[in-house]
Amino acid sequence: MTGRTALAALLLAASVAATAQPLGLPPVPVPAGNPQTPAKIALGDKLFHDARFSADGKVSCSTCHDKSKAFTDRLKVSKGFNNLTGTRNAPTVLNAAYMKTLFWDGREPDLEGQSKQPFINPVEGGLPDHSPLLAVIRKDPAYVKAFRAVFGVEPGAITIDHVARAIASFERTLVSGDSAFDRYYFAGDRKALTAAQVRGLEVFVGQGRCVSCHRIEQTQALFMDNRFHNIGIGFKRIRGKELETARAFLRAKQAGADVDKTVLTKQNMSELGRFAVTENLTQVGAFKTPTLRNVELTAPYMHDGSLATLEDVVDFYNNGGREKETDPLSPFLSGGIRPLDLSDDQKKDLVAFLKALTSPDVARVAGLAGK
Amino acid sequence: MSKLDRRGFLRRSTALLAAGSLPVSLVEMAFGKSSSQNFTFAYISDSHITHLKGREFVRNWDRGLIRAVAEANLLDPRPDFVFYGGDIAQLGKPEEIDHGLDILGGLRGKVHYVMGEHDYYLDLGEHWRKRLGPEHYSFDHKGVHFVVLNSILTFDDWMYDKWPSGEERMHQMARLDNPQGSPFMVGDEQRAWLKKDLAKVGRQTPVVVFSHSPLQKIYKGWNFWTDDAEQVQALLKPFDKVTVLYGHVHQIQYNQIGNISFHAAMATAWPWPYPQSYRQQASYLPKLTVPMNRADPFFERDATGWQFIDLHSGNAEVAYVLPNNSNRVVRFDPGAGKPVDTQYQPADKRIPPQKHY
Numbered sequence: 001m002t003g004r005t006a007l008a009a010l011l012l013a014a015s016v017a018a019t020a021q022p023l024g025l026p027p028v029p030v031p032a033g034n035p036q037t038p039a040k041i042a043l044g045d046k047l048f049h050d051a052r053f054s055a056d057g058k059v060s061c062s063t064c065h066d067k068s069k070a071f072t073d074r075l076k077v078s079k080g081f082n083n084l085t086g087t088r089n090a091p092t093v094l095n096a097a098y099m100k101t102l103f104w105d106g107r108e109p110d111l112e113g114q115s116k117q118p119f120i121n122p123v124e125g126g127l128p129d130h131s132p133l134l135a136v137i138r139k140d141p142a143y144v145k146a147f148r149a150v151f152g153v154e155p156g157a158i159t160i161d162h163v164a165r166a167i168a169s170f171e172r173t174l175v176s177g178d179s180a181f182d183r184y185y186f187a188g189d190r191k192a193l194t195a196a197q198v199r200g201l202e203v204f205v206g207q208g209r210c211v212s213c214h215r216i217e218q219t220q221a222l223f224m225d226n227r228f229h230n231i232g233i234g235f236k237r238i239r240g241k242e243l244e245t246a247r248a249f250l251r252a253k254q255a256g257a258d259v260d261k262t263v264l265t266k267q268n269m270s271e272l273g274r275f276a277v278t279e280n281l282t283q284v285g286a287f288k289t290p291t292l293r294n295v296e297l298t299a300p301y302m303h304d305g306s307l308a309t310l311e312d313v314v315d316f317y318n319n320g321g322r323e324k325e326t327d328p329l330s331p332f333l334s335g336g337i338r339p340l341d342l343s344d345d346q347k348k349d350l351v352a353f354l355k356a357l358t359s360p361d362v363a364r365v366a367g368l369a370g371k
Numbered sequence: 372m373s374k375l376d377r378r379g380f381l382r383r384s385t386a387l388l389a390a391g392s393l394p395v396s397l398v399e400m401a402f403g404k405s406s407s408q409n410f411t412f413a414y415i416s417d418s419h420i421t422h423l424k425g426r427e428f429v430r431n432w433d434r435g436l437i438r439a440v441a442e443a444n445l446l447d448p449r450p451d452f453v454f455y456g457g458d459i460a461q462l463g464k465p466e467e468i469d470h471g472l473d474i475l476g477g478l479r480g481k482v483h484y485v486m487g488e489h490d491y492y493l494d495l496g497e498h499w500r501k502r503l504g505p506e507h508y509s510f511d512h513k514g515v516h517f518v519v520l521n522s523i524l525t526f527d528d529w530m531y532d533k534w535p536s537g538e539e540r541m542h543q544m545a546r547l548d549n550p551q552g553s554p555f556m557v558g559d560e561q562r563a564w565l566k567k568d569l570a571k572v573g574r575q576t577p578v579v580v581f582s583h584s585p586l587q588k589i590y591k592g593w594n595f596w597t598d599d600a601e602q603v604q605a606l607l608k609p610f611d612k613v614t615v616l617y618g619h620v621h622q623i624q625y626n627q628i629g630n631i632s633f634h635a636a637m638a639t640a641w642p643w644p645y646p647q648s649y650r651q652q653a654s655y656l657p658k659l660t661v662p663m664n665r666a667d668p669f670f671e672r673d674a675t676g677w678q679f680i681d682l683h684s685g686n687a688e689v690a691y692v693l694p695n696n697s698n699r700v701v702r703f704d705p706g707a708g709k710p711v712d713t714q715y716q717p718a719d720k721r722i723p724p725q726k727h728y
Contacts, residue, residue: 212669243479247447281442282676282694331441335671335695338430 022177022361024186026220028097034112034165036172043146044170047163053119053133055126056081061118061167064090067366070297071174076305080124087263087270089305092298094362095291097172100226104287104303107259107277111168116160117260124264130160137163176294176359184356186219193356200353203346208317210350212336213289223292223357228274230285231337232321233302235330238271242284242332245269249276273303284332294362296355310351318342410513413443414678414689416456416618417638419489420471422464431671432461433474435639439677440477442692446679451512453478456618456636457487457523457583463541465498472502487583487618488523488555488594493541495530496521507561509568515577515682518568522557522582522597522617529553547593547643554591554598555584562599565606577612577685585617587626587633590646595620607631612685621675623691625701627709634678634689634701634710642674670695686710697722 021027030036047053051060064078065071071093073079078090088104096102102114119125119133127133137143138155147153151162181201183192193201205211214223238245249269252262259277263270270276274283287303301307307316312323319325320339342350359365418436421429443453455475460467468490475482486506490499496506506521524530530553534540543551557565572578580586586603589595597603607613613631621643624635672694681688686703687710693699700713715721 209669242441243445243447246445250447280698281445281692282696282698284442284445331437333434333438335431335434335673336669338434338671 022175022182022359024177024179024182024221025095025175026098026222028172028175030172031110031112034168036169037150039146040150040166040169041173042170043143043150044166044168046143046146047167048170050136052136053125053127054081059125061115064118064124065093070094070294070362071366072298074299076300078124080118080121081126084123084126086121086123086265087267088303089300091290092294093171093174094176094359094365095174095222095293097175098222098291099224099288101288103260105259105263105274105277106228106288107263111171112161112164115164115167115171121264122261130163133163134158134160174365176361176365178361179293179359180356181353182221185216185221194352196349196352197356198353199346200349200351200356203342203350204353207342207346208340208350209336210292210317214292224289226289228283228286228288229334229336230273230283230330230332231287231317232330232333233285233287233306233316234271234273234304235285235332236327238268238285239328239330241268246272246275246284250279270304285330286332286334292354293357294359296358297362310354311347314342314347314350318347409681409683410451411446411448411679411681412450413446413453414456414616414636414680415439415443415453415475415639416485416636416677417458417487417621417640418471418474419458419461419638419640420467420474421461422466422470428467428470429461432640433470435672435675436471436474437477438672438694439639439692440474443677443679444477444479449480450679452481452483454581454616455482455484456581456616457485458489458618458638459484459487459499460489462538462545463490463493463498468498468502483517483519483581485519485581485583485618486521486523488544489541491521491523492530492544493537495537507564515579515685516569516572518565518578518580520557520561520565520580520582520586520603522584522586523555523619524558524561525553525556552594554596555594556598557582557586557603558599562602562606565603569606569610572610574609575611577614577682578607578610579614579616579682579687580607582615582617584619585624585633585635586615587628589620589624593643593646595646604628604631614682614687616680616687616689623699623701625689625710625712632686632703632710634687636678637674637676637691637693639675639677 459471
């Protein structure tokens with residue numbers, strides 16, 4: 001073996017190791033225009049944690065996607081600069097790499113597009129535009145060096161797209177499987193789940209109907225469907241005001257209002273969900289199915305953080321899309337949402353099962369980040 | 372803004388509400404020359420509200436109608452009125468009709484009703500008429516002549532003599548593929564009325580006819596059929612632009628026969644298969660129809676929906692609002708002289724229909 005082929009073999013082995021997937025997950029989709037490289041990932045990691053890219057110098061991506069909190073903030077709705085609050089709960093970045101649309105309403109098609117928005121949202125980073133952020137980068141010798149190495153660009157040519165590509169590359173490394181469920185279901189370890197969790201899996205795929213949206217496939221499970229559903233969350237806020245809210249939103253949008261800014265600053269308009277993006281009448285109040293991996297670590301739940309515990313979530317679904325059986329149902333409710341008639345034991349088993357979706361490597365993934 | 376520009380605008384913004392943001396003067400400029408004025412209406416059909424006992428009704432069918440009403444209430448600008456295409460009830464019970472009308476009462480604006488066979492055959496339409504008035508009528512609106520027919524009548528001996536009770540008669544007619552059923556028809560009396568009604572209408576006036584069963588013959592075995600369809604079509608033949616809108620079939624259908632465009636409505640309750648896909652052999656289903664794609668059984672609303680109709684050109688542009696699915700628009704193509712699906716007409720663009728059961 002020549003030196004060159006040995007090196008090639010070594011590099012191949014390294015790249016295979018880098019792309020080997022945790023049990024239960026498919027390969028991470030990587031866009032052709034933004035290949036993964038170690039230097040780019042490291043740059044993205046640094047950018048993700050840099051609080052200088054905000055109006056008060058205190059807010060970074062990691063403020064709301066905190067690695068010590070499974071890349072969430074454990075708040076109902078996130079806090080941006082000057083402690084301003086938005087309308088939506090910060091979802092975990094873990095396994096976001098598999099999503100076909102980003103944000104609760106899918107208003108961005110990929111991580112690259114998503115990562116550009118919070119800097120300039122008036123209740124998140126609060127910057128007027130991306131120029132202050134680029135000014136910081138261009139004056140920082142370490143960033144200048146890194147951008148030159150990763151993208152071959154001189155400081156004056158660095159754009160927000162370079163920043164977004166680096167952050168997205170970093171986020172594509174934040175995947176985690178290998179849960180007790182994965183060992184039970186995909187590796188045949190019959191002892192990986194407790195008896196209650198096995199019964200909970202039965203509820204999950206059977207009477208609970210959870211699996212219809214939180215999908216389990218034959219060789220992997222992302223526990224999401226990349227679709228949008230109205231499950232009844234947030235409906236009370238715009239009940240009786242649907243037409244006024246939709247009309248005001250559409251008029252503002254057609255007059256040039258930005259969707260990202262509007263839905264995070266206007267509580268009622270936020271509840272329009274996917275409709276705000278597509279203007280499709282069948283998607284009023286519909287939000288994206290989140291993954292359930294690591295759900296034990298990502299409370300509170302739902303797009304508005306309105307449900308505090310997994311028990312609350314199970315009750316909500318069991319009541320057919322409402323907190324209490326006596327609450328009114330949203331007329332826009334998705335067809336799959338209906339009362340489940342689960343017993344108390346079934347509900348307990350289901351919650352036990354959801355706790356089997358926690359990855360032991362969350363700590364490892366978190367340890368990799370932000371070095 | 373030219374007509375083409377407005378089309379582009381509407382297509383970019385798939386919402387039906389998009390028109391709401393257009394300044395009214397622009398809309399009028401765009402369509403001031405057409406024989407009819409620009410207006411729209413919503414069209415909901417086939418809810419099949421099913422009574423269980425007491426105040427209990429089948430939840431799924433309730434939810435379908437509730438959802439259609441809520442969505443139609445978001446149309447902006449408001450449609451001039453709403454049409455309900457028939458089969459409020461499943462077995463014609465007063466409880467079912469009343470419960471369905473309670474839900475439909477949530478609609479903002481005027482609603483016109485068409486009689487369906489599921490509303491009729493228990494008491495021969497008595498309760499329906501008590502609540503809603505005459506079962507055939509006509510009116511003019513902004514330059515368009517609207518006609519409503521009861522197309523689900525049948526032979527007198529079947530209606531009056533054959534069955535021991537109204538319940539039995541209703542059960543027989545409620546079955547889709549019942550060899551003991553009887554073909555629907557408009558009948559001599561209504562056709563005579565229609566002839567007289569149309570005599571006052573100018574030939575250039577767009578005519579829109581509502582029936583529950585198709586006023587064309589599709590598949591007799593399932594009563595996707597009106598026995599005197601040709602005779603009704605003959606009465607409509609003298610007019611330049613005629614549109615027939617019908618329910619009953621629970622699926623997207625469209626067709627052109629001479630001067631008459633036909634469009635079917637989705638049900639809010641459940642989809643029916645296409646007769647040809649069920650039979651796995653040729654049928655009389657209009658070949659111009661691009662079949663809708665298969666239903667996802669988990670999403671109870673999939674393959675159901677309602678319609679929103681724009682009559683600006685005097686021909687119907689039917690926008691199908693389809694939960695959990697891709698919305699579709701079927702529009703009259705003046706070049707082709709028939710309605711076409713705006714997106715899925717080319718064979719390679721279609722979503723394959725379900726062909727196995």
